[in-house]
Amino acid sequence: MSHTFTLDGKTIPFEDGQTIIQAASKAGVFIPHLCYHPEFKPHGSCKLCTVKVNGRQTASCTMRASAGMVVENNTEELNAERRALTQMLFVEGNHFCPSCETSGNCQLQATAYHLGMMSPHYDHFFPSRPVDASHPEVLLDFNRCILCSLCVRASRDVDGKNVFALSGRGIKTHLIVNARSGNLADTNFTLKDKAAQVCPVGVILVKRNGFAVPIGERRYDNVPIGDSLETATEGR
Amino acid sequence: MALSEMHAEAVAGIVDRVATRYKRDPVNMLQILREVQEACDWLPPEAIDRLQTVLGVPRTKIEGVAGFYSFLYTEPRGKYRILFSDNIIDRMAGSQPLIERLCENLWIEPGKTSEDGLVSVDVTSCTGMCDQGPALLVNNRAITRLTATRIDEIAELVRNKTPLSEWPADFFKVEDHVRMADIMLGSTMQPGDGLRAARERTPSDGYMASNMRSWREGLPSGISGPSAMLDEIKRANLRGRGGAGFATGLKWEACRNAQMKPGQQRFVVCNADEGEPGTFKDRVLLTAHADLVFEGMTVAAYTIGARRGFLYLRGEYHYLLEPLNAILERRRKENMLGNDILGIPGADFEIEIHLGAGAYVCGEESALIESLEGKRGTPRNRPPFPVTNGYLDQPTIVNNVETFAAAALIALNGGDWYAAIGTKHSAGTKILSVSGDCERPGVYEYPFGVSIRQVLEDCGAKDTQAVQVSGPSGICVGVDEFDRTIGFEDIPTAGAFMMFDQTRDMFEVARNFVHFFQHESCGFCTPCRVGTSLLKNLMDKLHNGHGSPYDFAEIEKLNQLLQAMSHCGLGHTACNPVLDTIAKFRPAYDQRMEHDEFKPAFDLDRALSEARQMTRRDDPGAHITGHNVALGEEA
Ligand SMILES: Cc1cc2nc3c(=O)[nH]c(=O)nc-3n(C[C@H](O)[C@H](O)[C@H](O)COP(=O)(O)O)c2cc1C
Ligand code: SF4
Ligand code: SF4
Ligand code: FES
Numbered sequence: 001m002s003h004t005f006t007l008d009g010k011t012i013p014f015e016d017g018q019t020i021i022q023a024a025s026k027a028g029v030f031i032p033h034l035c036y037h038p039e040f041k042p043h044g045s046c047k048l049c050t051v052k053v054n055g056r057q058t059a060s061c062t063m064r065a066s067a068g069m070v071v072e073n074n075t076e077e078l079n080a081e082r083r084a085l086t087q088m089l090f091v092e093g094n095h096f097c098p099s100c101e102t103s104g105n106c107q108l109q110a111t112a113y114h115l116g117m118m119s120p121h122y123d124h125f126f127p128s129r130p131v132d133a134s135h136p137e138v139l140l141d142f143n144r145c146i147l148c149s150l151c152v153r154a155s156r157d158v159d160g161k162n163v164f165a166l167s168g169r170g171i172k173t174h175l176i177v178n179a180r181s182g183n184l185a186d187t188n189f190t191l192k193d194k195a196a197q198v199c200p201v202g203v204i205l206v207k208r209n210g211f212a213v214p215i216g217e218r219r220y221d222n223v224p225i226g227d228s229l230e231t232a233t234e235g236r
Numbered sequence: 237m238a239l240s241e242m243h244a245e246a247v248a249g250i251v252d253r254v255a256t257r258y259k260r261d262p263v264n265m266l267q268i269l270r271e272v273q274e275a276c277d278w279l280p281p282e283a284i285d286r287l288q289t290v291l292g293v294p295r296t297k298i299e300g301v302a303g304f305y306s307f308l309y310t311e312p313r314g315k316y317r318i319l320f321s322d323n324i325i326d327r328m329a330g331s332q333p334l335i336e337r338l339c340e341n342l343w344i345e346p347g348k349t350s351e352d353g354l355v356s357v358d359v360t361s362c363t364g365m366c367d368q369g370p371a372l373l374v375n376n377r378a379i380t381r382l383t384a385t386r387i388d389e390i391a392e393l394v395r396n397k398t399p400l401s402e403w404p405a406d407f408f409k410v411e412d413h414v415r416m417a418d419i420m421l422g423s424t425m426q427p428g429d430g431l432r433a434a435r436e437r438t439p440s441d442g443y444m445a446s447n448m449r450s451w452r453e454g455l456p457s458g459i460s461g462p463s464a465m466l467d468e469i470k471r472a473n474l475r476g477r478g479g480a481g482f483a484t485g486l487k488w489e490a491c492r493n494a495q496m497k498p499g500q501q502r503f504v505v506c507n508a509d510e511g512e513p514g515t516f517k518d519r520v521l522l523t524a525h526a527d528l529v530f531e532g533m534t535v536a537a538y539t540i541g542a543r544r545g546f547l548y549l550r551g552e553y554h555y556l557l558e559p560l561n562a563i564l565e566r567r568r569k570e571n572m573l574g575n576d577i578l579g580i581p582g583a584d585f586e587i588e589i590h591l592g593a594g595a596y597v598c599g600e601e602s603a604l605i606e607s608l609e610g611k612r613g614t615p616r617n618r619p620p621f622p623v624t625n626g627y628l629d630q631p632t633i634v635n636n637v638e639t640f641a642a643a644a645l646i647a648l649n650g651g652d653w654y655a656a657i658g659t660k661h662s663a664g665t666k667i668l669s670v671s672g673d674c675e676r677p678g679v680y681e682y683p684f685g686v687s688i689r690q691v692l693e694d695c696g697a698k699d700t701q702a703v704q705v706s707g708p709s710g711i712c713v714g715v716d717e718f719d720r721t722i723g724f725e726d727i728p729t730a731g732a733f734m735m736f737d738q739t740r741d742m743f744e745v746a747r748n749f750v751h752f753f754q755h756e757s758c759g760f761c762t763p764c765r766v767g768t769s770l771l772k773n774l775m776d777k778l779h780n781g782h783g784s785p786y787d788f789a790e791i792e793k794l795n796q797l798l799q800a801m802s803h804c805g806l807g808h809t810a811c812n813p814v815l816d817t818i819a820k821f822r823p824a825y826d827q828r829m830e831h832d833e834f835k836p837a838f839d840l841d842r843a844l845s846e847a848r849q850m851t852r853r854d855d856p857g858a859h860i861t862g863h864n865v866a867l868g869e870e871a
Contacts, residue, residue: 044617045760047801057800062617084797088766122770147759165296166612167303169595171769173759176303178296180281 005069007051012065020060020071021049030226031073032082032111034089034200035148036061040157043149046089048082048111083115091122092171094129094143095201101210102202104218108146109201110225125171132177134185138196139205145175146201155195163189175203244282250275251286262291263628265301265610269308270551270593274375277317278309304612304758306360306594307376307551314349314356316394321371323362323513324748325671325734331370334387335359341391355394361596361752362513363552366671366734367413367678375400376554379407408555412520413678416694418665419657420525420641421681427527428572430647434535435580437464465539466492469643471651473663478507478599478636479706479730480805484643487633490623492540494631503632504536504545504585505608506640509592509599511550512707513752514732517667518637520679522549522556525641526563530587532640534572535647537585540633545587548604551594560589596756600804601634603758614760615804638667638731658684662723670695672735680733684723688713691722691733699737702821707732708749709809712742712816742821743828747775749813757806764807767798771811782839783829788818 004011007020007029014023019042021031033049036042044062051060052072060071072078089095089108097103132140147166152175155163163184167176179186189195196204215221254271258264268291272283284298291298302308309317320326320335339346339357349356365371368380377400379390386407393403414421470485491502506529510518521529533545549556564587567573577583590608592598598607602616605627626632635643642664646654655663662684668691671677675696682691692700703713705722706729713720713727720726736745754768771794774787795811802808818825841860848858 042617044803046762047803048762050801059617059803064619081797081800084793085762085801088762088770092766092769123773125769146762147765162294162296165294165300167296167300168759169304169306169612170755170757170759171765173765176296176299178294180285180295 003065003067005065005067005071007071008073008075012071014065018065020051020053020063020065020069023065024060024073029073031060032114032226033061034107034111034146035150037150037153037198040150040153040198043153046085046146046148048085050078050081052078079115083112083117084121086112086115086117087119087121089146090117090120091124092127093145094124094126100144100202101205102144104215104221106202106220107200107225108144110220113220114224114226129174132182132184134181134183135189136185137191137207138184138189139207140175140177140184141203141205142175144202147173147175148200150198150200151175151195151204154198155189155193158194161188161193161195163187163193163195243280244285247276247280247282248286251283251290255287255290260290260292262293262297263610265291265293265298266305266593266607267590267610269298269302270591273308277315278312280312281310284310301610301612304595305551305592308593312349312353314354315397316355316400317375318355318357318390318394319360319363319373320357321361321363321365321369321373322359322748323366323369323752324745325366325514326362326369326371327748328672328736328740329369331382334370334382334384337384338387338391341388342394354397360552360594361511361756362515364510364516364519364550365410366514366516366669368411369671373552376551377408378410378552378555380410410519410523410555411678412524413676414520414524415670415676415678416680416682418681418683419645420528420638420665420667421520421679423525423528423645425528425531425644425648427531427567427570428578430528430531430644431534431538431572431578433649434465434468434538434647435578437468462492462539462541465535465647468646468651469539472642472646472654473651473661474639474642474646474654475662475724476636477638477642477666477730478601479512479709479728481724481728484635484639487623487635488536488540490621491631491633494624496631500630501544502540502542503627503630504533504540504542505601505604505627505632505634506533506545506547506637507599507601507604507634508547508549508553508637509596509604510553510637511596511599511756512709512730512732513749514669514671514704514707514734515730516669516671517679517731519553519556521637521641521667522553522560526560527567528641528644529637530563530567531572531647532642532644533587534577534585535643536633536635536640538583540631542633543584543586545585546608546627547587547589548598548608549589549591550599551592554591557589557591564589595758596752597758597804597806600806603804604634605632612758614758636730659721659723659725661725666722666729667731668722668729668733669731670733670735673697673700673737673740674735682722685721687719687721688727689718692718692735695735697735697737699739700735701738701740702736702742702745704732704734704736704745704749704813706730707734708752708813709805710812712745712813712820714820741824742817743778743824746813746817747779750775750810753806753810757810758804761801761803761807763798763801764803764810767794767802767807768810770794771814775814778825778828780839780842781828783825785829788825791815791818 004013012023012027024031031049035046042061044059049060050057129142151164155161163178168174177184258268288295302310344350347358363371365380370382371380474484475481575584595613597603598613600615603613607613622632658664665681665683667681705727750772754772757764757768759765798807
């Protein structure tokens with residue numbers, strides 16, 4: 001059976017079991033998000049997709065839609081909070097967009113633009129995160145990891161491999177790979193893995209491919225995030 | 237055979253032995269890792285190699301779990317792993333000079349392992365011994381009442397490599413300090429009495445059949461017996477003692493009514509994680525009244541129709557494991573656990589104890605369930621809630637230790653009896669863990685409605701400046717509020733009651749709490765993972781004398797963000813101690829403020845301190861001050 005809820009005053013139909021973000025994107029409404037991807041089980045960790053449901057904040061990628069809900073999304077208050085979250089992600093890792101080969105294809109960068117983030121605001125943490133260049137075809141630059149766990153879910157649920165996982169706790173949470181050496185080269189990861197395609201930022205990089213498309217002509221250079229729903233929800 | 241192969245083989249032997257005892261089931265991963273570490277002193281890569289094979293799970297999963305818990309080590313931390321409790325109360329009792337003394341004595345640096353691999357000394361979150369601190373843990377065994385003499389003795393024992401079993405028994409003595417007892421701490425209920433009374437609440441017509449079906453299947457309401465017990469809990473107006481104060485009757489009813497698929501069952505979980513700094517009343521209940529707690533769990537099982545129960549005991553209370561298991565064993569012998577309990581056909585219930593491994597967030601009920609399932613202790617997305625989708629996705633109730641003890645008393649004496657104690661909206665009694673500046677720290681049980689002032693008087697507190705009620709995530713109460721009362725109407729509490737006299741610096745209290753939250757954030761969600769670190773940096777900036785009013789605005793903004801966007805209660809409350817103390821103890825902050833506007837956190841002179849340490853210089857020429865360079869000032 002189909003029911004409806006309202007999103008910023010607009011009536012949105014939904015099917016039983018659908019989350020708010022699923023119903024919204026089906027109806028062509030963009031809700032900023034980073035850890036959500038339509039093909040995977042939601043994680044609910046980045047909190048970018050937070051909306052107000054009947055006055056209470058909640059993540060729209062994990063909250064099921066229910067009939068008659070009153071949802072706020074594109075408000076100055078929520079966007080300011082989302083902007084602060086993107087700033088937090090920028091200072092937590094080492095994101096130097098001008099020298100990053102994902103610039104223009106990066107969902108974090110695009111979302112920050114979308115939300116009007118002008119500066120990182122907070123003091124940088126400058127964590128030390130060595131890169132893993134062991135694999136012949138893929139480089140892992142952990143400096144940019146936002147811990148969204150998309151690669152974890154893709155490798156586990158689609159590739160059936162468990163190449164990636166999160167370890168550590170709190171601010172020391174970090175990505176690990178499935179090898180005693182800790183090197184990607186010693187795992188059964190391949191370029192064909194779904195996990196090779198899902199990173200929303202610039203961690204999982206195909207070698208010798210970086211600037212094949214020049215900066216300025218890339219995905220979000222052409223169509224800013226949120227302007228086209230496809231850009232917002234598809235993988236890279 | 238090469239030495240490394242021998243080592244690998246020995247480790248594999250240990251892993252096999254432990255894993256077999258846990259049925260080689262990955263759901264027991266945390267317990268397995270903990271016990272392997274007890275045998276190996278850490279979790280060497282060879283152990284993880286073997287676990288991969290034995291449990292049939294990927295390495296990433298094992299390392300992910302091992303990396304989450306503070307008490308699990310994937311790097312050697314010494315034969316003796318010493319962790320000082322770092323709550324503000326331990327600090328006030330002089331823990332810091334004792335840490336320095338021990339480190340000097342052993343020639344090591346805090347946080348590092350000695351070069352011979354013998355010992356490491358570090359700090360950990362509150363170990364629940366604030367009434368007898370300073371305290372520490374050595375290989376997860378608690379040592380209390382530390383003094384300089386005791387520290388020197390410990391150093392000597394470590395240097396001589398004396399096995400822990402031969403250390404003086406007096407070191408490990410933990411006092412109950414029951415100062416004020418009421419219905420619970422003064423209970424003389426005999427094991428089984430509560431259960432028998434619960435059973436007798438059934439009308440005689442056919443209670444056997446109804447009990448049997450209810451116990452096994454948890455029937456919806458309308459069946460006498462268990463539903464009669466549920467009514468008593470509801471009539472008692474019992475609310476959870478773990479902090480949130482949710483109505484226990486409603487929780488049990490929701491679990492009892494939850495739909496189950498074939499093969500599923502219901503679970504009873506007792507939350508003995510007691511991680512909130514300054515709280516230790518569950519420790520005393522489990523020491524002096526464990527039967528009351530287990531009886532309450534069994535009454536709950538009877539009421540909702542559960543056959544399995546868990547007690548999730550914080551790792552810091554490892555020393556309670558043996559005595560608690562002995563009590564469970566006795567209860568099995570007396571037919572108060574096992575099959576056909578007290579002769580009621582079909583009344584089957586078992587309780588297992590699982591130990592935590594140093595993670596405050598695992599007190600949050602859904603994180604606790606993840607941890608029980610052998611995973612990283614990350615809070616789940618809710619809904620669905622544990623009452624319908626808990627342990628292994630099956631209906632589960634999670635209640636605090638004290639809630640279960642109260643349920644046993646209600647089973648014995650009835651709901652009306654209980655509801656008559658305390659106040660209208662807060663029935664019964666509350667046990668407070670009283671610590672800090674007073675003459676008689678310990679546990680105090682009061683009917684709800686007691687005033688802060690009364691507690692202060694009873695424990696012999698003088699010149700009190702502030703009381704932190706319910707721990708860092710609770711509220712800070714100033715002098716003009718001492719007539720406020722403990723209860724859901726006014727100041728709800730999970731039990732902590734920490735007192736600070738006029739000599740204490742409330743800014744440092746708040747800073748200690750902020751460090752606690754930063755250390756314990758699970759890291760799952762962005763606002764709390766990054767926000768608690770930002771908050772910590774701000775408080776450290778103020779501590780270093782670089783604060784400005786601008787920082788207050790920043791703290792206020794962070795608070796709003798954490799409250800609005802965080803995934804669980806830890807993030808929601810992480811800013812509380814700072815906001816409370818800014819509102820009530822502003823001078824403590826103002827005196828740190830040298831600047832009216834803005835001051836950057838970066839301090840050039842401080843940044844050079846490492847270089848000074850390396851060159852062993854501390855002369856004026858090795859310092860940069862505002863006078864000899866302009867860089868340190870704001871741009
Ligand atoms: C970060 C965090 C830590 C918690 N720690 C504990 C704890 O140590 N013990 C406890 O009983 N409840 C704790 N809780 C509350 C539990 O989530 C849960 O509400 C409680 O165990 C329910 O039992 P009750 O209804 O009997 O109070 C914690 C909650 C949060 C958010
Ligand atoms: S590597 Fe990329 S996909 Fe994986 S957790 Fe980090 S940011 Fe997410
Ligand atoms: S609020 Fe903090 S503790 Fe809770 S889920 Fe988020 S990061 Fe973890
Ligand atoms: S997109 Fe919903 S929390 Fe990340």
